[in-house]
């Protein structure tokens with residue numbers, strides 16, 4: 001954390017200096033008050049004659065000091081907030097950058113909900129921790145040691161009373177802290193649970209409604225909430241008992257000081273003013289101790305949050321960048337050489353000894369049942385994941401040797417799940433090529449068969465898409481994603497099940513248009529329908545992560561059993577559809 005504190009250290013130091021000013025003023029006041037009583041009112045130094053002018057003089061001094069202390073307090077507050085907010089901001093920015101650099105396996109590992117909780121709630125906890133640390137630590141330490149010292153100078157007997165009571169009070173506080181500490185850790189974890197449920201349920205609210213799961217989800221959320229409240233109540237109960245006990249001890253000390261004080265005033269060893277000052281110092285000291293407990297509560301919460309943020313800040317990108325800048329003679333060749341793959345940490349193979357080559361300009365289709373590894377396979381080409389064994393070559397160079405940016409500039413992917421952003425359709429299409437002209441955006445949209453529906457909407461290409469594309473139908477979203485992939489004009493185009501929501505005619509029109517808009521690029525089409533893949537130059541049939549067949553539609557129909565089965569099951573459906581129509 002020092003790295004961040006260092007940047008805003010001048011503000012923190014200023015805050016500390018002003019805090020010293022504020023507490024010093026608190027500490028000198030009881031001394032002045034005791035002089036007002038002893039010398040001004042009782043006239044103890046003047047044979048019992050008080051002095052109104054001294055009361056005035058010291059009164060004005062006191063008001064001045066209070067005002068100065070208040071000013072220091074305000075400035076301290078301002079600088080504390082400047083430093084803690086800036087530190088929080090810097091941490092948040094760094095976390096965001098780290099997350100943006102995360103590779104796919106790391107995103108899988110953390111999970112979206114947890115990442116969002118960390119950059120919001122945990123950073124707030126750390127901010128509070130920093131401001132309390134700068135403000136509270138100095139204040140508490142100065143109040144405690146300052147009032148002990150001042151009291152010692154006033155009267156050693158009173159100091160002795162306080163020193164005797166000190167271990168009792170501190171012991172009581174430590175007992176409560178020990179009881180409450182594990183509860184704070186649990187509190188943070190339970191808050192995490194609530195945030196995760198909230199996150200999941202709000203983003204999936206449409207599914208919840210569709211499946212009539214409201215009552216179940218309400219109960220799930222209610223249960224998590226109840227657990228949080230139970231823990232919070234336990235913390236509150238501990239502190240509810242602690243406060244009166246500490247208060248009782250405090251008043252016990254005050255009473256003893258008054259008792260001893262009255263004897264000492266009688267014997268002339270102390271003055272009423274000194275007794276009054278001693279009582280004020282005692283309350284200041286105990287306030288300091290109480291503040292310390294509050295500090296420890298927040299510090300333990302802040303440290304728990306900081307640990308979670310460190311996990312983000314310390315995580316290095318798992319896929320290390322190569323140094324190759326992507327300049328090659330070949331344009332758009334892909335080779336899988338004996339590739340096996342499993343998702344990190346799962347121990348379950350997804351792809352098993354896959355080898356094939358796609359030549360520049362060729363159209364390769366990959367088909368197979370859901371879960372057979374099609375998405376996993378195409379994700380290896382832009383190196384979203386690293387192979388477990390073997391290698392993937394793009395234009396003759398292992399993808400691990402490329403700089404990732406250079407590799408991904410060669411490749412354009414329409415992911416299986418179409419993600420749109422909350423901006424205009426135009427910007428959504430030009431997402432991978434922000435400087436694209438409207439003409440090329442239109443041409444890409446036309447090829448993706450999206451032109452018609454975009455033009456039909458009142459604001460055309462300037463229509464703003466709702467968050468995550470909620471305002472578009474599944475097929476419309478897919479078409480915008482396809483247009484986004486086309487407009488980039490990359491050497492390699494990958495469409496991962498991108499036409500699944502399109503009807504057969506629209507899909508066929510798209511394939512024809514794609515050939516004419518990017519004739520030279522290598523195309524990989526992942527699909528599940530025979531009708532979608534039959535025109536491809538070559539088709540790979542995947543089954544359980546293995547290649548079950550490879551060839552043209554005609555060749556596979558003759559030689560590949562799996563393909564024949566799929567063909568018959570699907571063509572049967574088509575025939576039935578025709579009959580129904």
Ligand SMILES: Nc1ncnc2c1ncn2[C@@H]1O[C@H](COP(=O)(O)OP(=O)(O)O)[C@@H](O)[C@H]1O
Nearest residue numbers: 108343346350369370371372373374375376377
């Ligand atoms: N991020 C992931 N982490 C762990 N396992 C995954 C992940 N994505 C997919 N899988 C698993 O890998 C297998 C292949 O998935 P996938 O490649 O998406 O299949 P397909 O695209 O052919 O439907 C499935 O069994 C799936 O459960």
Ligand SMILES: [Mg+2]
Nearest residue numbers: 374375416497
């Ligand atoms: Mg898939």
